[in-house]
Amino acid sequence: MVERRGAGLWLTHVFMIFGVMVVFFPIWLAFVASTVTQADIVTPPLPLLPGGHFLENYGKALFSGVNVPVGTMLFNSLIMAIGIAVGKIVISLLSAFAIVYFRFPGRNMFFWLIFLTLMLPVEVRIVPTYEVVASFGMLNSYSGLIFPLIASATATFLFRQFYLTVPDELAEAARVDGASPMRFFWDIILPMSRTNIAALFVILFIYGWNQYLWPLLVTTKPEMNTVVMGIKQMFPSGDDLADWPVIMATSILAMLPPIFVVVSMQKLFIRGLVDSEK
Template identity: 60%
Template structure:
C-alpha cells in the first residue's frame, strides 16, 4: 500500500508466512509419513524428509486393498467419492438453476410461496431429516447405491437463492428483446442465461464439490458394503484404537489421496471461482 512503512510490511509478510507454515506443516507431515514404512512411523520421532517406501505404499493402497476396510482398494474409494461429489454438485446446480429460472421468469399462482418454502429448507439440514430420509431410501431399495448416496443431497436452497438474486439483475429489456427475436423459454435459458451464469456456476461447483466430497454422516448411514464407502468413511474405519492394529502408512497415503481431488478442483477452477464470487458487472 502507498505510504506503508518497511517495518509494517515486514511484520505483515512474517505473519502471513507463519500462518502458511502452520497450515501447511501438517499436510507436509502426512505426505512425508506416507513415504515411510509402518515400523518407521511407529518408532518416533518421524523423519521430516521423505522415505523410500512411497511407491510401495501408494501401490498397495491404490490397487492392493486395505484389510481394515474389507480389502477394498483406495482407488475404488476415490471413484466412489468422485461420483458422489460430482453427482451432488451437478445435481444441485441443475435443480437450482431450473427452480430459480421458474421463480424469476414465470408468473404462476403461489410463485413466492414456493420460493419461501425452498428458502425455509435452509433451516432443515440433512441431519434434522435424516431418519425419514433413510426410511425412504430403504423403502426404495437405494441402500448401497450411488443414487441413495446422491439423491437426498442434491436439493440446495442456498444455490437457488443465489441464482434467483442473479437472475433478478437481468435487465427486462434483454428478456423483451429475446421474446421479440422469437426465443422461447428453453432457448432463452440455454443461449442467454446459461452463458451469463458461467462464473456463478463455476464458483458454486467448487463449493458444492467440496461439500459432497467431505460428506460423512449420510454416507455412513446409507452404505453397508465396504466397496460402496467413500474415502472419508474409509479413513475412519482404517484407524483402530490400538496403534499396532492400524496400518498408519496406508492411512497416511489415503489422507494424501483424499486431499488431492478437492485441491485440484480449487486450483484448476481458481480463476472462475474468484470471478464468480467478486464479479458484479454481468
C-alpha cells in the same frame, strides 16, 4: 490502490509465509508419514523428511487398502461429489429461473418454502429420507448416495438473486425475437451464470466429497464406501494396530481431488464470488 513499501511490505510477507507454513506443516507431516515405515512412525521423533517407501505405501493403499482398495473408494467419492454438485446446480438453475421469470400463483410462497428447508439439514430428516431411499431399493447404489442430497436452497437463493440483477430488457428483447423461455435461458441466462456456476461447483463438490453420515447409512457393502468412510474405518478397534503409513497415504490421496478442483477453477471461483459486473 494503496501500495506498501519498505518494512511494512516485508513484514506483511513474513506474516503471510509464517501463516502458510503453520497451515501446511501438518499436511507435510502426513505426507512424510506416508513415505516411511510403521517403525519410523511409532518410534519418536517422527522424521521430518520423506522416506523411501513412497511407492510401496501408496501402492498398498491404492490397490490393497484395509477393507477395500482406496482407488475404489476414491472413485465412489468422485462419482458422489460430482453427482451432488451437478445435480444441485441444475435443479437450482431451473428452480430459480422459474421463480424469477414465470408468473404463477404462490410464486413467492414457494420460494420461501424452498428457503426454509435450510432449517432442515440432512441430519434432521435422515430417518424419513433413509426410509424413502430403502423403499425405492437405492441402498448400496450411486443413486442412493446422490439423489437425496441434490436439492439446495442456498444455490437456488443465490441464482435467484443473480437473476434479479439481469436487466428486464434482455427478456423483452428475447421475447420480441420469438425466443422461447428455454431458449432465453440457454442462450442468455446460462452463459451469464458461468462464474456463479463455477464458484458453486467448487463449494458443492467439496461438500459432497466430505459427506460421511449419509454414505455411512446407505452403504453396507465395502465396495461402495467413500474415502472419508474408509479413513475412519482404517483406525483400529480394540488391541489392533493401525497401519499408519497406509492411513496417511489415504489421507493425502483424499485431499488431491478437492485440491485439483479448487486450483483448476480458481479464477472462475474468485470471479463468481466477487465480480458484480455480469
